[in-house]
Amino acid sequence: MSEILTDHTTLDTSELLPAMAADKPDKFKILVATDLTDESIAFIEECEGCHVLRLPPTNLTAIRDGLMIAHALIARDDVPVDAALLEHAKYLRVIARVGAGLNHLDVDAATERGIIVMHTPGTNAIAAAEHTLTLMLALSRKLVAVHDSLKDGWWLLDRKRQAGVQLHGKTLGIIGFGKVGRGVAKRCLAFGMTVLAYDPYISEEQLDDERVLLVGFDELLQRSDYISLHVAATRETERIIDADVIQQMKPGTRLINTAYGGAVDEDALAQAVKDGHLAGVAVDVFSEEPPYNSPLIGLDNVIHTPHIGDNTVEAAQDLSIQIVRQVIDALHGKDYRNVVNMPFLPGVDFGRVQPYLILAERIGMLQHALAHNPIRRVAVEYRGEEVAGLVKPLTVALLKGLLTPILGAKVNYINAPLIAHERGLQVTQTKGLKTGSYTNLVSCEVRREDGSELVMAGTLFDQSEPRIVQIDEYRMDFVPEGHLLIAGSYDKPGVIGRVGTFLAENDINVASWRTGRATPGGHTLTVITLDHFLPDDALETLRQQDFIRHAIQVEIQ
Numbered sequence: 016m017s018e019i020l021t022d023h024t025t026l027d028t029s030e031l032l033p034a035m036a037a038d039k040p041d042k043f044k045i046l047v048a049t050d051l052t053d054e055s056i057a058f059i060e061e062c063e064g065c066h067v068l069r070l071p072p073t074n075l076t077a078i079r080d081g082l083m084i085a086h087a088l089i090a091r092d093d094v095p096v097d098a099a100l101l102e103h104a105k106y107l108r109v110i111a112r113v114g115a116g117l118n119h120l121d122v123d124a125a126t127e128r129g130i131i132v133m134h135t136p137g138t139n140a141i142a143a144a145e146h147t148l149t150l151m152l153a154l155s156r157k158l159v160a161v162h163d164s165l166k167d168g169w170w171l172l173d174r175k176r177q178a179g180v181q182l183h184g185k186t187l188g189i190i191g192f193g194k195v196g197r198g199v200a201k202r203c204l205a206f207g208m209t210v211l212a213y214d215p216y217i218s219e220e221q222l223d224d225e226r227v228l229l230v231g232f233d234e235l236l237q238r239s240d241y242i243s244l245h246v247a248a249t250r251e252t253e254r255i256i257d258a259d260v261i262q263q264m265k266p267g268t269r270l271i272n273t274a275y276g277g278a279v280d281e282d283a284l285a286q287a288v289k290d291g292h293l294a295g296v297a298v299d300v301f302s303e304e305p306p307y308n309s310p311l312i313g314l315d316n317v318i319h320t321p322h323i324g325d326n327t328v329e330a331a332q333d334l335s336i337q338i339v340r341q342v343i344d345a346l347h348g349k350d351y352r353n354v355v356n357m358p359f360l361p362g363v364d365f366g367r368v369q370p371y372l373i374l375a376e377r378i379g380m381l382q383h384a385l386a387h388n389p390i391r392r393v394a395v396e397y398r399g400e401e402v403a404g405l406v407k408p409l410t411v412a413l414l415k416g417l418l419t420p421i422l423g424a425k426v427n428y429i430n431a432p433l434i435a436h437e438r439g440l441q442v443t444q445t446k447g448l449k450t451g452s453y454t455n456l457v458s459c460e461v462r463r464e465d466g467s468e469l470v471m472a473g474t475l476f477d478q479s480e481p482r483i484v485q486i487d488e489y490r491m492d493f494v495p496e497g498h499l500l501i502a503g504s505y506d507k508p509g510v511i512g513r514v515g516t517f518l519a520e521n522d523i524n525v526a527s528w529r530t531g532r533a534t535p536g537g538h539t540l541t542v543i544t545l546d547h548f549l550p551d552d553a554l555e556t557l558r559q560q561d562f563i564r565h566a567i568q569v570e571i572q
Contacts, residue, residue: 042066043346046085048078048094049113055335062343079103087342092116098124111342113334116275118248126356129430133341133354137194138334139325144198146324147243147273150297153318154269155180183207188239191246192217199243200227211235236263244274258283267294273324276302285310299324357428358407372412374473374481375457377495377571379416382461384569392462394445399455413459450485489531489540496571500543503564506532510562521553
């Protein structure tokens with residue numbers, strides 16, 4: 016069952032929350048501070064190992080208290096999440112935003128704490144596109160004004176003044192050509208409009224309809240009768256529409272914003288409507304929500320709606336079920352869809368990538384274990400089709416492996432690059448490491464503080480089982496898992512037998528044994544998987560043997 020706390024300013028959670036934490040110590044506690052469908056709440060409740068705590072988004076004090084025990088937070092942008100709030104979130108692993116926006120969410124602060132930040136881009140694309148068309152049509156036909164006229168008892172107050180304009184034959188300029196922008200284009204083409212699009216991250220080859228013309232920003236401003244914003248909230252798009260930009264628009268242009276409030280200068284928009292330079296403005300989003308101080312509210316020739324672009328029954332259901340599935344999968348480590356601060360590209364099959372991530376992480380662990388001095392530089396090389404597009408996630412996994420023996424659970428896929436940077440660890444991508452020929456190979460060379468270097472390489476067997484195939488000049492073949500004894504020795508007769516006898520005398524069973532040598536009669540490197548570790552005194556005795564150069568034990572889980 017989920018716990019539902021009511022919206023009350025005097026809500027006291029000081030006793031309730033600790034009781035909940037003690038009552039369900041083995042469950043992931045998911046704090047839901049927004050409206051989700053009953054089906055999605057039931058999905059969480061029926062998921063083994065999960066428990067729901069529901070709070071109203073208006074009660075920020077209760078949310079702060081709830082975060083003291085929560086492993087995940089599901090909310091919209093009406094719940095601000097900053098560094099101060101995260102100070103209370105000791106166990107928080109996931110922040111999930113319902114919708115595409117990340118307004119009022121300090122992603123950097125979450126990243127520093129190793130917290131996953133995810134959203135649901137594109138899920139509400141149809142609803143948002145249809146609402147954009149609703150606003151365009153209402154603006155064009157002066158729908159609100161004529162509705163109010165009739166409500167006030169006037170049938171045809173002034174037919175000329177009530178005359179609207181048609182979309183057919185007009186030019187629409189779309190700024191931001193993602194899923195919503197494409198949805199708007201498709202619908203407006205059906206109205207017989209000419210559609211221009213501006214998006215610096217889209218090429219001609221990526222357009223799925225040749226009737227859409229990709230143009231520069233200035234050309235779009237100068238040619239469009241209607242301009243519709245569909246940009247993401249970034250530093251680049253902050254106030255992309257300001258007073259100077261508005262002056263470049265044709266007189267009589269109509270502007271629609273269903274993207275995010277910060278994309279426009281509301282004062283400049285309001286002034287342009289008053290001056291008559293803009294024939295109308297329609298907005299669903301505001302720089303401050305609720306928009307108590309917006310100059311656009313109540314202005315003639317402005318249509319405003321209360322951020323309802325994605326508020327349809329169908330979109331609500333899709334968004335709700337998608338976000339809870341994403342959260343549950345992330346908490347259980349099954350998948351990381353739509354995460355904005357993890358190094359995974361959209362559409363990547365996490366199940367296919369995961370074995371390579373495990374391989375890279377274990378290479379990092381072994382590099383740390385074999386380092387006699389602090390590691391100062393890491394050079395990575397990835398060869399083969401399967402790993403060609405995984406440079407960033409594999410490097411992050413490798414860094415996590417390097418840092419976990421030092422920092423434990425404090426380091427993860429989210430904050431590993433940041434921690435590595437803070438510790439002065441230089442990371443580069445290289446080519447030409449002296450490693451063997453395999454179809455797909457993950458290789459890493461580290462340079463230690465004393466100037467020494469070590470190369471390690473691994474691959475997958477059957478596309479699933481990580482194997483280390485090389486350590487420096489030694490060709491190997493072992494699974495980096497379990498209790499490992501890694502020993503350097505001299506290549507001479509009897510060494511393997513003497514080591515085996517020594518292990519037997521200490522009642523240690525051998526699961527697997529791999530020995531590689533650089534040259535006959537030279538040095539060898541042996542990796543033995545043990546059922547149990549040698550006791551410390553026995554390990555030290557082994558190190559003292561005249562045929563042993565060095566020996567360490569490493570546990571990899």
